[in-house]
Amino acid sequence: xxxxxxxxxxxxxxxxxxxxxxxxxxEVLAQAHQHAKTAPRNLDGQPFRFFTAQQAAxxxxxxxxxxxxxxxxxxxxxxxxxxxxxxxxxIEPQNKQDFANALKALDEQAKKTAPQTASFAALTSEQQVxxxxxxxxxxxxxxxxxxxxxxxxxxxxxxxxKDEIGWKLIGFEDKYYYAPPFGYYDAQAAKEKA
Amino acid sequence: xxxxxxxxxxxxxxxxxFLIVGCGASGSVLARELSxxxxxxxxxxxxxxxxxxxxxxxxxxxxxxxxxxxxxQKQPMTFRKTPQDKAVKQPALMYGRLVGGGTVHFTAxxxxxxxxxxxxxxxxxxxxxxxxxxxxxxxADLEPYYTKAEWDLGVSGQAGVSPFDPPRSKPYPLPPMPVxxxxxxxxxxxxKLGYHPFPAPVAVISQAxxxxxxxxxxxxxxxxxCEMGAKSxxxxxxxxxxxxxxxxxxxPHSYVRKIELDAKGRAIGAIYFDHSGKENLxxxxxxxxxxxxAETPRLLLQSKSNRFPNGLANSxxxxxxxxxxxxDTIAQGTFEHELNEYKSIEVTRIVxxxxxxxxxxxxxxxxGLSARFLWEPIxxxxxxxxxxxxxxxxxxxxxxxxxxxxxxxxxxxxxxxPLADNSISLDETLKDAWGLPAIRVTYxxxxxDLKFAQYQxxxxxxxxxxxxxxxxxxxxxxxxxxxxxxxxxCRMGNDPKTxxxxxxxxxxxxxxxxxxxxxxxxxxxxxxxxxxIQALAFRASDRITALAKKGEI
Numbered sequence: 001x002x003x004x005x006x007x008x009x010x011x012x013x014x015x016x017x018x019x020x021x022x023x024x025x026x027e028v029l030a031q032a033h034q035h036a037k038t039a040p041r042n043l044d045g046q047p048f049r050f051f052t053a054q055q056a057a058x059x060x061x062x063x064x065x066x067x068x069x070x071x072x073x074x075x076x077x078x079x080x081x082x083x084x085x086x087x088x089x090x091i092e093p094q095n096k097q098d099f100a101n102a103l104k105a106l107d108e109q110a111k112k113t114a115p116q117t118a119s120f121a122a123l124t125s126e127q128q129v130x131x132x133x134x135x136x137x138x139x140x141x142x143x144x145x146x147x148x149x150x151x152x153x154x155x156x157x158x159x160x161x162k163d164e165i166g167w168k169l170i171g172f173e174d175k176y177y178y179a180p181p182f183g184y185y186d187a188q189a190a191k192e193k194a
Numbered sequence: 195x196x197x198x199x200x201x202x203x204x205x206x207x208x209x210x211x212f213l214i215v216g217c218g219a220s221g222s223v224l225a226r227e228l229s230x231x232x233x234x235x236x237x238x239x240x241x242x243x244x245x246x247x248x249x250x251x252x253x254x255x256x257x258x259x260x261x262x263x264x265x266x267q268k269q270p271m272t273f274r275k276t277p278q279d280k281a282v283k284q285p286a287l288m289y290g291r292l293v294g295g296g297t298v299h300f301t302a303x304x305x306x307x308x309x310x311x312x313x314x315x316x317x318x319x320x321x322x323x324x325x326x327x328x329x330x331x332x333x334a335d336l337e338p339y340y341t342k343a344e345w346d347l348g349v350s351g352q353a354g355v356s357p358f359d360p361p362r363s364k365p366y367p368l369p370p371m372p373v374x375x376x377x378x379x380x381x382x383x384x385x386k387l388g389y390h391p392f393p394a395p396v397a398v399i400s401q402a403x404x405x406x407x408x409x410x411x412x413x414x415x416x417x418x419x420c421e422m423g424a425k426s427x428x429x430x431x432x433x434x435x436x437x438x439x440x441x442x443x444x445x446p447h448s449y450v451r452k453i454e455l456d457a458k459g460r461a462i463g464a465i466y467f468d469h470s471g472k473e474n475l476x477x478x479x480x481x482x483x484x485x486x487x488a489e490t491p492r493l494l495l496q497s498k499s500n501r502f503p504n505g506l507a508n509s510x511x512x513x514x515x516x517x518x519x520x521x522d523t524i525a526q527g528t529f530e531h532e533l534n535e536y537k538s539i540e541v542t543r544i545v546x547x548x549x550x551x552x553x554x555x556x557x558x559x560x561x562g563l564s565a566r567f568l569w570e571p572i573x574x575x576x577x578x579x580x581x582x583x584x585x586x587x588x589x590x591x592x593x594x595x596x597x598x599x600x601x602x603x604x605x606x607x608x609x610x611x612p613l614a615d616n617s618i619s620l621d622e623t624l625k626d627a628w629g630l631p632a633i634r635v636t637y638x639x640x641x642x643d644l645k646f647a648q649y650q651x652x653x654x655x656x657x658x659x660x661x662x663x664x665x666x667x668x669x670x671x672x673x674x675x676x677x678x679x680x681x682x683x684c685r686m687g688n689d690p691k692t693x694x695x696x697x698x699x700x701x702x703x704x705x706x707x708x709x710x711x712x713x714x715x716x717x718x719x720x721x722x723x724x725x726x727i728q729a730l731a732f733r734a735s736d737r738i739t740a741l742a743k744k745g746e747i
Contacts (some may be wrong), residue, residue, distance in 0.1 A: 026410040026422060038250075066586040074591070092258050094267060132414070146576065147584060153571035155252040169591070170570050170598035172536055174251055176421070178411040182538055183375035183599070184531035 030177030037174070040156035040163075044081035050096060051088040054079050057121040062106060063148040064114050065128055073165045080151030083160030087147070091158070101146070112175035161174055201437045201444065202234075202284070206476050210234040211742070213463055213491065215450050218295015219724055220711045220731035221484035222428030223343075227735030230444035233742065236476055237436075238448035238466055240489075241292035246430070249419030250601050251412070253570045261290050263298045264291045268627040273675060277615055278508060280724055286635040286676050289486050296486070297397070297677070299722060301416040301540050302425050303564065304397040304723035305557055306340045306729075308360045308559075309333040314717055321558055321676060324610040324640065325516050328699040328714040331733075332690045332714065333360055339397050339736075340730040344395075347728070348403045348426040352397030358390070358546040365729060368400045368411035370542070371409065371529075375533035377542035377600035380565030383661030384545050389652075394541040397724070406430055411538035416568065429503055437532040448474075448627055451504055453481055453497040453707065458521030461707045467628055480706040482699075482738070484731070487680030491618045492633055494684070494709075504544050507701035507709075512551035512690055514619050516612035518718035519677035521561070523606035526578070527663030532599040535567030548650055550721060559646025561608030561720045563654055566602065574598055577610050578700035580667050581692035582644040603652035607721020609645055610681075611640040622719060647671045679723050684713035698737040699730070706747050708732040 014106065048056055063075035088096050110120040113131045117123050120131065135141045151160035155174070161167060167174065183186035204210055209531060214221045216240035219383050225237045244262075256262060264287070272281035290296030310317060312329040320326050325652075341364045343349075351366035354357065370393035373381075377394075384391040398409050409424040423430040434443040447469035454475060456462050463477040483490045491514035497506035505513050543566045548592060550560050569578045575594055579585065583593045621634035648671045658666040687693025690702035695714060701707045712727050741747050 013213075026407050026424075029422060030410045030412065038252075067591050070586050070588055070591070072591075072595070082356040082443060085253075087258075091255065117746055127589075136586075149575040150254045150572055154254040157248075157252060159455075160252060166569060169595050170571060170574070170600060171532075171595075176410055178413070178537045179328045180372040180374075180411070180538075182411070183534040185375035185529070185533060186373055189378045190372065 003098040017177060027177055030175070038155070038157035041086070041159040043086055043159040046082065048085050050085045051081070054119055055100075055120055056085070058103060058106060058119055060143070061086065061121040061128060062132070062144055063151070065125075066145055066148045067152050070088075072169055075148050075152050076151045077162065078165040079160055079162040080148050083151035083154070083158060086159045087150070098143055105135065105138065105140040106131070154182045158193075170187065198389070201442065202440060204234070204443050206474050208479045209479055210236050211479050213243075213481045214238070215464055215481065215483045216292045216485035216489065216711065217433075217444060217716055218290055218484065218486065218711070219448070219727045220299045221482075222294065222432040222436070223728055223731035224484060224710060224735050225427075226432040227732065228739065229436050229439040231735070231739045233408050233441065235436070236461070236478065237444050238443065238464065238476070239293050239444065239446045240448065240449045241290070241547075243293040243444060243446035243737070244419065246423050247419050249421045251414050251418065253417075253572050254287055257420060259290070260374070260719060262290060262292055263288050264569050269632070270619045270624055270626065271635060272624055273635045273637070275636070275673070278617040281621060281634050283418070283634075284575045285731050287488050287633065287678060287680060288661055289488065290676050293433060293444055294352055294427045297427040297453040298356055298419045298429055299417050300365040300427075300724060302397040303465060303541055303595075304344070304351070304395045305720070306360055306362075306536070307333065307550060307726050308358070311717055311719050318553070320609060321642070323613070325614055327687070327692075327716060330494040330686055335727070337363060338359070339732040340725060342732045343569065343725055343728045346732075347397055347428070347431055348399045348406065349395055349397050349552040350400040350590050352393045355691070356390055356392040356546060358549050366395060368403060371398060371400045371539055371540045372395070374535060374538055376535055376565040376567060379533075379602065379626065379661040380543045380604060381659060383657040386660040387656060387658075389476050389528070389545045389547045391545050392542045394544045396539055396541065398539055399424050399426060401421060403483070412578055413537045414570070415539050417570070447482055450485075450493060451482070451496060451628065451630055453493065453644070455499055455506075455704070459704060460621050462702055465661050467529075470494055471628075480708065480738075480742070482710060484709075484711045485566070485684045486633075487715075488618050488633055490709055490711055490713040491683040492620065494621050496630065502703070503557065504513065507694055507703040507707060510694060511701050512614070512692065512708045513616045513694055515593065515614050516685055517558045517616040517618055517635070518610040518679075518715065519637065519674045520610055520679045520681070520683040520723070521606070521643050521674065521722045522721070523607040523608075523647050523651035523665060523671060524603050524669040525617055525658055526580075526601060526668070527658035527666035528597050528600045530600070531566075533602055534599050535602055536570070536598070540568065545721070548653065551646065551649065555649065557642040557645040557649075558611065559608055559649065561564055561606055561646065561650050563650065564607065565655070566605045568603060569601075571598070574601075579706065581663060582667070604652035604657050606647060606654055608643065608650055609720055610643050610718045612685075612717065613638075613640055637674055637677075644671055646675065671715070679712065679718075681712040681715040681718050681723055684709045685716050686714045687716065699734040700741075708734065708738060
């Protein structure tokens, strides 16, 4: 966690008693949290630390089949590959081997689909889908898919979900304060009561 | 940064009045009560002491780095279904591992047990092949302490609206939390079917309380620490109040390996590894183990001696046995309009119409249902989409887009019958990062537990249908292979042959050794154990104080 946020919140917490007396409300404290939220991590243009160029290309092709780029941005635009490179280098280095093995299994399956192919990334989209369907029940597939989803929908502080692309897609906002009504049905119920 | 408020610093050689092992749901309460009652206390906690500025909404990191819970890398476990099976390494249990314990990250459902929970076996009849029996205390014994827990910690709810609510001496201190769309829909569906939905009691403050600010509805309860301090974990309440007495030292990063005895068989303190890995022996006049339903029996089993070759306080041979998890079921539905369930607390309406089911159904059971949304963005993408929908590709992406804000669940919470084979034991073939034997979990649900779970799941599906869900589906009922509710492993009772502690939480075998946490449970209740764990801790504090003042410890 970055120090700016931590220090800010520590100060906010330390002065809570005083602020409380002077009219601190949840809204104000939540604004303080929001203000101190960890900034997005920008991994653009960083050299890869975990992936080889080929692995990065294969994984980008895989992630783009999980969350494709269509009318809305997908895994590619969310920087999933950069996120995974960072996460496996910094946050979960113990999972590097499992991930590398999973990519290898994907590559081997690609060669079963098309024996002459240079790589998974080099397959046609239809061949990629066929390859993935053949292994979609395996732990290897699960590992690769898990990290795509984390990179697409995780906290931008970790370098994925660039520009909150994933959160915008599903309609999630990371705020620290909401007031009722929260949704359509509780709003309706409140109206009827009034 | 770590929270380091002014607190006394006792020497290892200081014989403090009470050494408490574990600073979670129950240990924190005991620390506050006993220090307020004039005793000196050292409370050891294996995890860190965080303050709320260190909590985060980062869904991935909280899970991947085990920021608030036991770490499967450092503390591996093994699991098997029966004692005849070979145990396999897998993360079978999750529990809070920091000052405040599991209450820091819990959902904050705060249900009292009902009268029946303490006297089921005598009222309903024993069940062959199980250890189903009455508690040595009744609801009436615990009622004042339920009230105390609600008022001292800060609980929001509405008394008197559920016809199934047990008698209470006081209403909740705070009004219920605002209802969410899931609560409105659940209430509509449940009423159509003739049930009695009511506002969920939750350990979250709906208004300013005791100098703490109310909930800001940020939506990060389950799995996360509350950055507002509005979740009524002991972290913003019991802990600072214990420290404020000037008689209580909270010692984080203290991993206890053994309770030490003297030649007469009395506990003299506990040996623990500190943050640097160094072994220390903290002396005390009495020891209270409050480490949870897995770690408490584990510590006793590890604390073998010539006097107790099968584990400390285990003359009965049942330390670690009768483990109960509770059953959970999930029915999920999607609706036409947005619910936005990611906002605010998880649960705002529940029903307890199935607290006791008709024996004519052919199985024993009981539970409650809650309107709920368990997911954050990543977990929703992993598990929240209907199994009929492709789980990757364009259609999947559209389903994520459409349904994240239109989904709710009805969750079932049910009892587990106590079975002697279901247990915590030591796995000598696997060591943790401190070189101690790993926890081995043996667990297979009683067939009635699964039948009841299915029964309750079906009722949840009907409620979603009656509420007008466009689609609804269920997660199939399966045998539990992992759990967060850890109950029953050092059960309370009057007979030293069939229980580990007496009604005062004193072990039958060692006069100055007490146990108080989920391990004390005799039956599992209906799926939300935290309030009972804490009520027991308030009561145990009174009992232990009385014994100490009479010079009987």
